[in-house]
Amino acid sequence: MITSLRLKDFKNFVDETLHVGPFTVIVGANASGKSNIRDAFRFLHGVGRGYSLAEIAGGKHEAGWKPIRGATNEMVRFQAGAEISELDRFSLEVEMKSDRQALSYLELGDNIRYRIDVCPEDSSGGLSIADEELWSDSEEIYTTKIFDEPNTLLNRSKPALCLVPSILRDIGHAAGPLADVLAIYSQADRRSQGATGVARRLNSMRFFDFKPDHMREPAFPGQTTLGDNGEYLPVVLRKICTDQKRKAILTSWLRELTPMDVKDFEFPDDPSGRIHLVICEANGAKVSANCASDGTLRFLALLAALLGNDSALIYFFEEIENGLHSSRLHLLVELIERVTSDGTKQVVATTHSPEMLSLVGDSTFESTSVVCRLEDTNEAIIRPVAELPKARELRKTQGLGRLLSGRWMETALAFAEGNGNDPEHPE
Ligand SMILES: Nc1ncnc2c1ncn2[C@@H]1O[C@H](COP(=O)(O)OP(=O)(O)OP(=O)(O)O)[C@@H](O)[C@H]1O
Ligand SMILES: [Mg+2]
Incomplete structure (x- = not known):
């Protein structure tokens, strides 16, 4: 170190x-x-x-x-x-x-x-x-x-x-x-x-300067690490969620960090093939990255950076x-x-x-x-x-x-x- x-x-x-x-x-x-x-x-x-x-x-x-x-x-x-x-x-x-x-x-x-x-x-x-x-x-x-x-x-x-x-x-x-x-x-x-x-x-080394607008953007699959402004968040999270253990860690931290009772994530793709992020709450509410709060997205990006595949x-x-x-x-x-x-x-x-x-x-x-x-x-x-x-x-x-x-x-x-x-x- x-x-x-x-x-x-x-x-x-x-x-x-x-x-x-x-x-x-x-x-x-x-x-x-x-x-x-x-x-x-x-x-x-x-x-x-x-x-x-x-x-x-x-x-x-x-x-x-x-x-x-x-x-x-x-x-x-x-x-x-x-x-x-x-x-x-x-x-x-x-x-x-x-x-x-x-x-x-x-x-x-x-x-x-x-x-x-x-x-x-x-x-x-x-x-x-x-x-x-x-x-x-x-x-x-x-x-x-x-x-x-x-x-x-x-x-x-x-x-x-x-x-x-x-x-x-x-x-x-x-x-x-x-x-x-x-x-x-x-x-x-x-x-x-x-x-x-x-x-x-x-x-x-990584230098992050998270910008919620960049994190809201859908992303093409293939990226495994987060961009410096939080770009590619949906695909990076999707990758983390393929591992059930890491997904459980991610959702429990997000539940703690935000008032949302996060249960799951969905990653629908659009006709152009880009992946979107949707946060699912225990009460059935679904919040797309587009309308998630800035703070929620910042926490998610931090978690994706520190718990994700970034080496x-x-x-x-x-x-x-x-x-x-x-x-x-x-x-x-x-x-x-x-x-x-x-x-x-x-x-x-x-x-x-x-x-x-x-x-x-x-x-x-x-x-x-x-x-x-x-x-x-x-x-x-x-x-x-x-x-x-x-x-x-x-x-x-x-x-x-x-x-x-x-x-x-x-x-x-x-x-x-x-x-x-x-x-x-x-x-
Ligand atoms: N080559 C240089 N020689 C002397 N001083 C310099 C030089 N380049 C930058 N500075 C000083 O560094 C200051 C900027 O420092 P910096 O951006 O690191 O501040 P900061 O602590 O991050 O502040 P903030 O909390 O506002 O972001 C400038 O105001 C200038 O006075
Ligand atoms: Mg500064």
């Missing part, structure tokens, strides 16, 4: 690390940088998918990949009064623990660390890889520093670096011109194994409480904590909901972070809430939600950074 994400000079972070757990919750005021963290994960996901930097940043229409927010030169942190120069770069680094699903069959250490440094290109307005590193435990198994060595085959001048694809794309898949050249190095196998393991893990290992949900009634949030938290409890799947969610925050269990509390923009700066910092002074105590006496809604977290964080008043003794 991924255990941390470090962002250096990426968007509004100078050098910050997000601690990542089974269920990672990110809170913070508007424009603090929560979605910038999602952008960083998406960037790495694009690298894991083997896309070029131009595709990651600008979009890859045929693969349904949307551009990362902002132009390429907006990913590097703006520095007051300074133009973006070729010396500027941002760096993203992930650490992961070996696990059964992604890495353990490889002969690698317990902790794998991958870092990619990216800089804007001088002329084209694009991006290029400036440096890449792969570590297994404390052993470096790949670094582009070899490019700096004089008189080697790999000595290239900086502008040519843009031609070098990520190690995850070319060495991880043992293809491309670099693989041959690297074969002369005795560690080539370990590099290839490390790159494959990291690429697999980064590739295995992803990391799920990112923005403002996960959107459209859901606060009285149902405890079930949402319970569902995610249960799904992530064995360490196979990880969920990262941003939220503005104090109610939801109050409901997280002890383990999730340890992986809850607050993002905060320090006063009079454009920079944001990320801190585990549990590390704020007296946070554990106050969580017990007041509840975490109150600490969020009363802006205690920001005040405590500013104070801990030597930048503000003690939240216990405000002036």
